[in-house]
Amino acid sequence: MIPDWEDARADETVGRGEIRLTDVSVGYDNGTILDRMTLEVERGEFLCVEGPSGAGKTTLLRLLYGSLPPRSGTAVVDGVDLVQLRPRHVSRFRRRLGCVFQSYELLPHLTARENVLLPLQLAQMAIDVPEERASDALEAVGLSDKAHSLPAQLSGGQQQRVAIARAIAHEPAILLADEPTGNLDPVATAEVMKAFEVFHEQGGTVIMATHDEALRDNYARRVIRIDPRAA
């Protein structure tokens, strides 16, 4: 019998904001990318995942936000057992996390505030005042004055900060970021990293995939390296 959502999230040994992977293998149709990987992340850590292109950094993040199921091993993220997680519960699991992507992934026809607000309104049905959450999140990333701007009217760094605001508006314990500064210049990178720092200082766990050495040296409290098929 396949366990339901309650069973999937009932792993009490891994608390809120924590991650525990044990002998996890993940891959695609054409082969395994991460083979028997073991990783433990405590709440409040700032972890950098580095490695060459194709090593599996993005694959690891896809595993962590429920986009790729583990082939073997055990994977528990924020108290949710990913092996037990049913496909129909993935969206509910994702609402426990925040995700930031290299290409921002903003909806071009919505303003900054609407980009933050819409997922809250559509997904977080029981939130009493999503408008206030959206405003607070934009303030946390220093973009209150750009709330009514469209993405095309914002710089790359500002767009990425809107994406971070969207990722943290529902107050997740874990923030996953895949090359969040890959398209940004140094000034914009500093602005974006400041937003991550704010989230981290408030007790959030940050997992960031990057191959930017300066970023790794300046911000990460812990670094793990993934090599192709050697994780």
Added chain:
Amino acid sequence: MELWPLRYLGTLWSYSWRWQKRRLSTWVVTAAVLGVVLSVAAAVQLVVWLGERSLAGQLQSASEMQVFLDDGATPDQQAALRTRLAAVPGVSRVDYRSKAQAAARAARDPQLAPLAGASQGNPFPASFVLQMQNPGVAPHVLRSVAGDPALDPKIPASYTAAQAQSLNSALGAMKFVAGALDAVALGVGAVVALALLRAEVRARRDELRILTLVGVPRAVIRVPLLFQVLSLAVTGSALAVASLLYIGRHVIPAIDASLPFLRLGDPSPAFATLSVATLAASCLALIPCALLVRLPR
């Protein structure tokens, strides 16, 4: 706090409307095509309904059958035959019509009047007039009284089984053709709507992927699609009902005036039923499209 379900529904409606507004021209074209398709289907149904009513009238008159009596039949033989006729399942009434009554009716009939005038004496036989539940009872009547001495041996009855069967067959064929045409029309409507939805999903692939990534449930992502097909079904049906009213109020009376023998009559009693049926059928055909169209992973 208790108001959040209402607020959430409002949010979904607003999001769905915003989704639809951005590609309104595509929606308008699709609704117009759907309206034409549903109009054809509704018009076919109206014609079938009128035809069925006309045929039903003919069937009712066809349900009257005469069993002719031999001029030499005694009163006892006639009484025995009447009893046998009344016992046939499907015969609801048996009346006696004398030779004099038959001659009087023939004199009023434009086709029989010359025969009545030209004949010496009374050539029209007495008969029993049977009311049957439907013309299909006629063959049973003929079988049950075959060879009865009271029957006119040359022309025992006014009616043959073949006539009854052809009337029933015509009605059945008409219903079948109408049903097939409606199924085709709804199928075309569903294909048109599905094409629109697939185009919508393609055009908004990035948006749907982003909503999926940030944890919006897939059921919620489908809501705008559902909203879209419902609005298409309602608008298409409204166009079809408007066409129906126009046909019923202008086209049918014009046909009746120029071809009175068709006796199509007043179509207005069918409007409400056909309108509701058109809306219900279009919703039933289109809603599965919103549920089945593939969303990006």
